[in-house]
Amino acid sequence: MSEFLVKDGVKNIQKPGEKLITTHCCYCGMQCGMHIRVNEKSGKVVGVEPRYDWPVTLGKMCPKGVTAYQTVNHKERILKPLIKKNGQFIESNWEEAYDLIEKNFKRLQKDHGKDAVGVFGGVSMTNEKCYLVGKYAIQL
Numbered sequence: 001m002s003e004f005l006v007k008d009g010v011k012n013i014q015k016p017g018e019k020l021i022t023t024h025c026c027y028c029g030m031q032c033g034m035h036i037r038v039n040e041k042s043g044k045v046v047g048v049e050p051r052y053d054w055p056v057t058l059g060k061m062c063p064k065g066v067t068a069y070q071t072v073n074h075k076e077r078i079l080k081p082l083i084k085k086n087g088q089f090i091e092s093n094w095e096e097a098y099d100l101i102e103k104n105f106k107r108l109q110k111d112h113g114k115d116a117v118g119v120f121g122g123v124s125m126t127n128e129k130c131y132l133v134g135k136y137a138i139q140l
């Protein structure tokens with residue numbers, strides 16, 4: 001085992017066969033610092049560690065944040081867009097999904113005016129995501 005980071009005597013431990021990836025939890029606006037634990041052999045996410053060197057949360061995360069990694073490899077995770085056809089969700093591809101979104105946005109704006117379509121941003125988004133959402137909204 002090797003020590004990854006040390007803050008005030010508290011250590012994040014990198015276990016044998018695992019790699020710690022430094023990041024933050026994106027589930028809410030707190031953006032708690034964390035490391036994602038990745039199995040080096042399989043490349044799969046196997047857990048998280050709170051970052052003790054993160055100045056805001058000092059090694060603390062809430063239950064939602066420490067369990068969020070379980071969605072990464074969940075068997076019911078949706079990895080491709082689903083389009084509803086004849087009452088059934090059918091697996092599709094991003095090109096078809098974006099074409100459908102654009103077509104429906106245009107239809108809504110034609111029927112109800114330009115402001116009938118909007119976008120939501122939130123505190124869980126990074127500055128970069130907020131910038132892209134703004135750029136996207138201007139194009140609508």
Ligand code: SF4
Pocket residue numbers: 025026027028029030031032060061062063064065066
């Ligand atoms: S760990 Fe909890 S409090 Fe921290 S960013 Fe994630 S959801 Fe928010």
